[in-house]
Amino acid sequence: MIGYKGFRKKFVLLILVAFVLNFLSLPFSPKVAFAAAVSWDGGAGNLLWESATNWSNDAVPTTSDDVTIDNAAVTLSSGQTANFSTLTVGSGTNVTSLTLTGNIGTGGSITIANAGTLTQKNVVQQTITNTLTINSGGTFNHFANDASQAYEVDFAAAN
Numbered sequence: 001m002i003g004y005k006g007f008r009k010k011f012v013l014l015i016l017v018a019f020v021l022n023f024l025s026l027p028f029s030p031k032v033a034f035a036a037a038v039s040w041d042g043g044a045g046n047l048l049w050e051s052a053t054n055w056s057n058d059a060v061p062t063t064s065d066d067v068t069i070d071n072a073a074v075t076l077s078s079g080q081t082a083n084f085s086t087l088t089v090g091s092g093t094n095v096t097s098l099t100l101t102g103n104i105g106t107g108g109s110i111t112i113a114n115a116g117t118l119t120q121k122n123v124v125q126q127t128i129t130n131t132l133t134i135n136s137g138g139t140f141n142h143f144a145n146d147a148s149q150a151y152e153v154d155f156a157a158a159n
Helices: 004-028
Strands: 036-038 066-070 073-076 079-088 096-100 103-114 114-121 126-128 132-134 139-142 155-157
Touching: 066 132, 079 096, 079 114, 103 114, 103 126
Parallel strands: 036 066, 066 079, 073 096, 079 103, 096 114, 103 132, 114 139, 126 155
Antiparallel strands: none
8 A cells, every 4th residue: 555655656657658749749839820810011012922021911921821912914924823711802992813824732712802903814723622702893714725625614612
């Protein structure tokens, strides 16, 4: 039978071992990414999606970012990829456009607000994992891919 002192020593040792094991496991713990609100500020002055300093956080948006473009005519260049959790083109009052010459890599939802325009000029299907919403006054344009797909809208949304 363990006396009070023996029990107390073993209990303190057990707590200490648990603390050390927990501390050692921190570098291997999964990191949780939270969506960040990222907005267009045009800091690079070139109207290109892929220029990091055009964004409020001075980094090109990632798959975990909630992206808003307002009051600008932005282009995703050919060979470039746009990633986002959500994308809003326009605020509903300022004329705003996004032209996709490059492709969507990972995209969640897209909302085209009043006075916002999304133009698809690329030649492959663009896929998002959630919804495509075009509000009243918003515009979705598509240019011809080639002779066999003349002016076909080539977008897929999960919902």
